[in-house]
Amino acid sequence: MAKEGEYIDxxxxxxxxxxxxxxxxxxxxxxxxxLVDRYTSEFDLNTITIIGALxxxxxxxxxxxxxxxxxxxxxxx
Numbered sequence: 001m002a003k004e005g006e007y008i009d010x011x012x013x014x015x016x017x018x019x020x021x022x023x024x025x026x027x028x029x030x031x032x033x034x035l036v037d038r039y040t041s042e043f044d045l046n047t048i049t050i051i052g053a054l055x056x057x058x059x060x061x062x063x064x065x066x067x068x069x070x071x072x073x074x075x076x077x
Contacts, residue, residue, distance in 0.1 A: 036050060
């Protein structure tokens with residue numbers, strides 16, 4: 001902890017959450033990996049069942065209208 005009047009360098013600050021989009025995406029992937037590992041080790045679920053559950057979630061997310069996409073002018077070129 002810094003004392004009064006002491007300068008704190010940005011490298012000394014610990015950020016609890018991911019800073020940018022890539023770090024947030026990595027955090028999601030790591031959490032998904034941990035979740036799948038946990039369910040395969042603690043429960044009697046097979047790979048097909050987990051894939052089915054994930055596919056249901058994919059469809060739910062795709063249908064939620066939360067997808068934003070802006071095409072560049074040369075998207076189809």
